[in-house]
Amino acid sequence: MVSNLVELRGLKVAFDGVQVLHGIDLEIGRGEAIGLVGESGCGKSVTWLAALGLLPGKATVTGSVRVDGQEILGQPRNVLEGVRGKRIAMIFQDPSSSLNPVLRVGRQITEALAIHRGLHGQAAKAEALRLLDMVGIPDARRRLELFPHEFSGGQCQRVMIAMALAGEPDLLVADEPTTALDATIQAQILDLLIGLRSETGMAMIFISHDLGAVSQVCERACVMYAGQVVEQGSIQALFDNPRHPYTRGLFDAIPRIDGPRQRLVPIPGTVPHPSDLPEGCAFSPRCSHVAIDCRTRRPELTAMDDGRRLSCHHPLGHHPEAHHPVDSTRPVEPRALEALS
Amino acid sequence: MLRFATVRLLRALITILAVITFAFVVLRLSGDPAQVMLGPDVPQESVDAFRKAWGLDQPLWIQYLAYIRAIFTGDFGVSMRDKASAMQLVIERIPATLQLTIPALFLKVVIGIPAGVYAALHRQSAVDRGVILAAIFGFTIPSFVMGLLLVLIFSITLGLLPSGGQDTWQHGILPTLTMSIGGIGILARFSRSAMIEVMGQPYIRTASAKGMKWQDVVWKHALPNAAVPIVTIVGFMVGTLIAGAVVVESIFSWPGIGRLLVVSVSNRDLAVVQCILLMIAATMVVSNLIVDLLYGFLDPRLRAQSAH
Numbered sequence: 250m251v252s253n254l255v256e257l258r259g260l261k262v263a264f265d266g267v268q269v270l271h272g273i274d275l276e277i278g279r280g281e282a283i284g285l286v287g288e289s290g291c292g293k294s295v296t297w298l299a300a301l302g303l304l305p306g307k308a309t310v311t312g313s314v315r316v317d318g319q320e321i322l323g324q325p326r327n328v329l330e331g332v333r334g335k336r337i338a339m340i341f342q343d344p345s346s347s348l349n350p351v352l353r354v355g356r357q358i359t360e361a362l363a364i365h366r367g368l369h370g371q372a373a374k375a376e377a378l379r380l381l382d383m384v385g386i387p388d389a390r391r392r393l394e395l396f397p398h399e400f401s402g403g404q405c406q407r408v409m410i411a412m413a414l415a416g417e418p419d420l421l422v423a424d425e426p427t428t429a430l431d432a433t434i435q436a437q438i439l440d441l442l443i444g445l446r447s448e449t450g451m452a453m454i455f456i457s458h459d460l461g462a463v464s465q466v467c468e469r470a471c472v473m474y475a476g477q478v479v480e481q482g483s484i485q486a487l488f489d490n491p492r493h494p495y496t497r498g499l500f501d502a503i504p505r506i507d508g509p510r511q512r513l514v515p516i517p518g519t520v521p522h523p524s525d526l527p528e529g530c531a532f533s534p535r536c537s538h539v540a541i542d543c544r545t546r547r548p549e550l551t552a553m554d555d556g557r558r559l560s561c562h563h564p565l566g567h568h569p570e571a572h573h574p575v576d577s578t579r580p581v582e583p584r585a586l587e588a589l590s
Numbered sequence: 591m592l593r594f595a596t597v598r599l600l601r602a603l604i605t606i607l608a609v610i611t612f613a614f615v616v617l618r619l620s621g622d623p624a625q626v627m628l629g630p631d632v633p634q635e636s637v638d639a640f641r642k643a644w645g646l647d648q649p650l651w652i653q654y655l656a657y658i659r660a661i662f663t664g665d666f667g668v669s670m671r672d673k674a675s676a677m678q679l680v681i682e683r684i685p686a687t688l689q690l691t692i693p694a695l696f697l698k699v700v701i702g703i704p705a706g707v708y709a710a711l712h713r714q715s716a717v718d719r720g721v722i723l724a725a726i727f728g729f730t731i732p733s734f735v736m737g738l739l740l741v742l743i744f745s746i747t748l749g750l751l752p753s754g755g756q757d758t759w760q761h762g763i764l765p766t767l768t769m770s771i772g773g774i775g776i777l778a779r780f781s782r783s784a785m786i787e788v789m790g791q792p793y794i795r796t797a798s799a800k801g802m803k804w805q806d807v808v809w810k811h812a813l814p815n816a817a818v819p820i821v822t823i824v825g826f827m828v829g830t831l832i833a834g835a836v837v838v839e840s841i842f843s844w845p846g847i848g849r850l851l852v853v854s855v856s857n858r859d860l861a862v863v864q865c866i867l868l869m870i871a872a873t874m875v876v877s878n879l880i881v882d883l884l885y886g887f888l889d890p891r892l893r894a895q896s897a898h
Contacts, residue, residue, distance in 0.1 A: 303795055303799055306714075326804060330803055330804075333798065333800065333801040334800035334802075335801055338799070338800070341792055341795070346791065349811050349815070350890070351889055352811070352814070360800070364802060396890040412796075415800070416800065416801060
C-alpha cells in the first residue's frame with residue numbers, strides 16, 4: 250500500500266561535478282501543501298526541476314523519485330513526459346518569460362489539454378475558457394487569441410496556473426510563483442492558489458523565500474540550506490519553535506507587525522558556493538551557535554520527538570515566545586547574538 | 591500599417607539614391623573612360639569627341655542631374671562599349687547568375703540550418719564539435735581560395751568536373767559549391783547559437799514541464815523563436831543573390847552579372863556599372879523589406895512595435 254503521492258529519496262544533483270543538492274528526502278501526501286524555504290541558490294527549485302528531469306544535460310541526478318510508488322528518475326523520456334503536467338505540474342518564478350512569446354495564449358493552454366486529456370478543437374477551446382475563468386482572467390474568450398506580451402505579469406501567472414491545471418495534476422509545484430509580482434498581485438495569486446487547492450484537492454509544493462506566504466499556503470515546510478534540508482516540520486512548529494539556527498535566523502530577519510519595534514537580526518555572511526562548502530555543517534561559518542564538532546562532522550537529518558526532522562548537532566532549545574516549549578538536549582547559548590548585530 | 595509601409599518605401603528609395611550617387615561620383619573620379627576605351631595612342635581630337643558624345647565634357651553636377659533625370663524616365667543609359675542599352679545587357683546576364691546563386695542559397699538553407707539546429711540540440715557531442723569546426727573552416731576560407739581548392743581537387747586531381755565555362759549543368763557544380771560553403775558555415779553557426787539561446791529560455795522549460803514530447807518542444811516552441819535571427823541572415827543572403835557571385839564567376843568564367851561587373855569596371859563602362867549597382871541595391875533593399883515584414887509575422891511583439 251503506497252500512501253505517499255510523491256517520495257524523494259536521497260535526491261542528489263551535480264553540475265559539472267559540483268554537488269549542488271546533497272540528498273533530499275521528502276514525502277508528499279495526497280492533497281498536502283508543503284513549503285520549501287531557503288535563500289536563493291539553496292537548491293529549492295533544482296530539487297523539483299531534477300525530479301521532473303527538466304535540468305540541462307550537464308546535470309547529474311541520482312537518488313530516487315517515486316510517484317505513486319513508481320520510480321521515474323532515470324526512466325526514458327516518454328515516462329517523464331507522462332508524469333509532467335499530468336501527475337506533477339509546475340509553474341515558475343517569472344511568468345512573463347515562462348510563456349512562449351510567439352504563440353497565442355489559447356494555443357499554449359489547449360496544447361496541454363490535447364496532451365493530457367485528448368481534447369481538441371472546440372472542446373479544447375471551451376475547456377481553456379473554463380480554466381481561464383477559473384483562474385480569474387476576465388473576458389477570457391477574447392484573450393485566448395492574445396499573445397503573452399499583451400498580458401500583465403500577474404495575468405501571465407494566472408495563465409501559467411490555468412495551463413498547469415489543464416492536466417488535472419495531483420501535485421502542483423509552484424516555484425516562487427509570486428516573487429516577480431507586485432505586492433498586491435502577490436496576495437491575489439496566493440489567494441488563487443489556496444482557493445484552487447481546496448477546490449481541486451491537489452497537493453502543492455510551494456517554493457518561496459517568503460515565510461509569510463508559505464505559512465498562508467502550507468501545512469508543512471522544509472527549510473533548505475546549501476542543497477540540504479536542515480529542518481522540516483509543521484508550519485506551527487517551525488514558526489513557534491524554530492530549532493535549527495538557520496530557521497531561527499530566517500524568522501529573526503522578518504519584521505514583526507505586532508509587538509514593539511525591534512531591530513531585525515540579519516544572518517551574517519552569504520550562502521557558500523557549492524564548490525566551496527565548508528567541512529562539517531554547511532551553515533557552521535554563519536551559525537551563531539557553532540561548536541567545534543560542527544566544523545568537522547556533517548549533521549544528518551534526523552527525526553525529533555515532536556515529529557519534525559532536524560539536521561543540527563546543537564539545536565536551539567525553545568523560542569522565548571514558544572507556545573509549545575520543547576525539551577532541548579542542550580541549553581540555549583545566549584552568546585554570540587551580539588556578534589550578529 | 592500604411593504609415594509603416596510609406597516610411598519603409600521612402601527609406602528604401604533614399605538607400606537606392608545614396609548607392610547610385612556614390613557609384614556615380616566614384617566612377618567618375620577613378621579614371622577617364624575615354625582614355626580606357628580608346629587606348630593610350632589616340633589623338634586628342636578623338637578623345638575630345640568621345641567625351642563630347644557621352645557628355646563627359648560637362649561639369650560633374652550637370653552630368654549627375656542628367657543621369658538622375660534619365661533614371662526617373664526609365665533610361666538607364668547606353669553601354670559605351672556595345673552601344674546597347676545598359677539595362678538590357680544587365681538583364682541578359684541575370685539568369686546565368688541566378689543559376690548559381692539560387693541553388694547555392696538552397697544549399698546554404700537546407701544544410702546550414704539543420705546542421706546548426708542539430709548541433710545545438712546535441713551540444714558538446716562529437717557532431718556538435720564537428721559542425722562548429724566545419725562551419726569555421728567553411729566561412730573563414732575566402733571564396734577565391736575555396737574555388738581554386740575545389741578546382742584542384744575535382745577538376746585537376748580527380749578529373750570529375752569541368753573547371754570553367756557554362757556549357758553543361760556539371761559546369762555549375764563547382765561554382766555553386768564554392769559559393770554555398772561559406773554561407774552554410776555562417777548559417778550553421780547562427781542557427782546553432784540562436785537555437786542554444788532559445789533552448790535555454792524559461793518558456794522551453796514550461797513546454798517540457800507540461801509534458802510535451804521533446805520533438806514538439808523543438809518544432810513548435812523552439813524553432814519559431816529561433817527563426818527571427820535565422821531569417822535575418824537568410825534575408826541578407828537573398829539580398830546578395832545578384833551581387834554574390836562576382837569573385838566566383840570570375841574564377842569559373844561564368845558569364846553572369848559578376849563577370850559583367852568586373853569587365854565593365856575595368857573598361858570604365860559607366861552606364862553598365864551604374865546599372866548593376868542599382869540592381870544590387872534594389873535586391874538588397876527589397877529583401878530587407880521582405881525580412882522586415884517576416885519579422886512581424888514571426889514575432890507578434892515586433893508586430894506590435896511596428897504598428898505604433
